[in-house]
Amino acid sequence: MPQKIQAARLHAALEAWRITEQRLDRRGSAGTLPRTERDALALVLAAEQTDEPMTPSTLATTLGFSTPAVSNLLHRLQDAELITCTPDPADGRRKIVTTTESGRDACDTVTSAPHVRKFLMGVPAEQAEAVSAFLDELSSVIAAQQTPAPTSAPVAAR
Incomplete structure (x- = not known):
């Protein structure tokens, strides 16, 4: 699969997860922590x-x-x-x-729900390792982008 298509599919899957998690979070968060x-x-x-x-x-x-x-x-x-x-x-x-x-x-987050934990426990070890490594690296890339870039000294007016 070409890298551009692979990246688009990964992006779509991550966005679908994020939106689903947010929707479930909004629906289930009334009266919780x-x-x-x-x-x-x-x-x-x-x-x-x-x-x-x-x-x-x-x-x-x-x-x-x-x-x-x-x-x-x-x-x-x-x-x-x-x-x-x-x-x-x-x-x-x-x-x-x-x-x-x-x-x-x-702890009423989506990933702490019993049916989600049961699903996660059924993921084959090789897939779990690959997904964990992928998500850890993606988190690192995102976190690095959120770190403010060092500012340079102002240029003196001439």
């Missing part, structure tokens, strides 16, 4: 399913937030008893963020 809190819970919940624990710094990087902003977010989630932050047994300087039972119940 704010989007930022739900995003953070979803990331912590996803990390709990892997061998990589979620840390505040990883959460800040993934969400694109400053460390103080994530600290405030984590305090709000702890005060609501949706997460816990405990010292990392391997490195006491680092904290590990985990969801509580209430946090898991409150």
Whole structure:
């Protein structure tokens, strides 16, 4: 398949996913947590399913937030008893963020829905690796474009 057609198909599939996710999010978000809190819970919940624990710094990087902003977010989630932050047994300087039972119940994002998780568990390992690598790289490309370009010094008037 020519690269231009492949890129167009990937773009169309990503846009369809984005629009579907937004539509479902709008429909299901009445009376739930704010989007930022739900995003953070979803990331912590996803990390709990892997061998990589979620840390505040990883959460800040993934969400694109400053460390103080994530600290405030984590305090709000702890005060609501949706997460816990405990010292990392391997490195006491680092904290590990985990969801509580209430946090898991409150995590109502599209990807946390039981039928979606069941679908994701059925994806063959090779496909899951390829899709994960693709999405990780795409996220990096998008994040790099959002980083403000360094400004040059103003040119002195002549």
